[in-house]
Amino acid sequence: MFMYRRGSLFSWLESQRPCGDCGLGSPIQHLDRHGLLGSPLLAVHVNRLWGEDAWRLAARGASVVHCPRSHAYFGHPRFPREALTEAGVPICIGTDSLASTKATREGPPVLSLIDELRALAAADPGLSPRSMLAEVTVHPARALGLKSVLGELNTSALADLLVIPHAGPVATVEEALIHHRGPVAATMIGGRWEWTAPGWDSLVSGSLPDPLSIPTA
Numbered sequence: 001m002f003m004y005r006r007g008s009l010f011s012w013l014e015s016q017r018p019c020g021d022c023g024l025g026s027p028i029q030h031l032d033r034h035g036l037l038g039s040p041l042l043a044v045h046v047n048r049l050w051g052e053d054a055w056r057l058a059a060r061g062a063s064v065v066h067c068p069r070s071h072a073y074f075g076h077p078r079f080p081r082e083a084l085t086e087a088g089v090p091i092c093i094g095t096d097s098l099a100s101t102k103a104t105r106e107g108p109p110v111l112s113l114i115d116e117l118r119a120l121a122a123a124d125p126g127l128s129p130r131s132m133l134a135e136v137t138v139h140p141a142r143a144l145g146l147k148s149v150l151g152e153l154n155t156s157a158l159a160d161l162l163v164i165p166h167a168g169p170v171a172t173v174e175e176a177l178i179h180h181r182g183p184v185a186a187t188m189i190g191g192r193w194e195w196t197a198p199g200w201d202s203l204v205s206g207s208l209p210d211p212l213s214i215p216t217a
Contacts, residue, residue, distance in 0.1 A: 066079055129177075132178060163182045163185045
């Protein structure tokens, strides 16, 4: 529709909207022509790129939000991660919505970043667990202009975190989080324990049972 001024969507909408924005190149080019690729910008999905789109996003300081399960639901070609990474575009992971999330053997669809990370790991096994966790922590924080406030554990950040049980070595903590199934053990928001699973009440008193991992949420 936007690239070539043709196709089923173009034919359907031609009588319903002005189509002067069609046939002029990629949607990203169109947005750039109108000065809409300013920083900070969250470009959501970016399932396809054309020409210099990745470099254009990078030049404008944009971050891309990739939703792995939504991407798979619609049967898009492989997500253009390599082109975005080469251009220096930060990638964040999102959930999209229940409308593009399939049910699984575990039950009905749910919105879960951990589920998105598992889908990402299955689709792109070459990615390291540490890289994937960065895409749900430090990358989104920077994209939102909240570096050192969200997405990491330090003295100046908001104390927002989740806890999962983990009985393995410290070296496997990141992989354990990505492949975790079921509810988390506890959730802290703003330095306050908001929820703990049965048997984890000792978290509220500040006594953290071992072993466990505490990744930033």
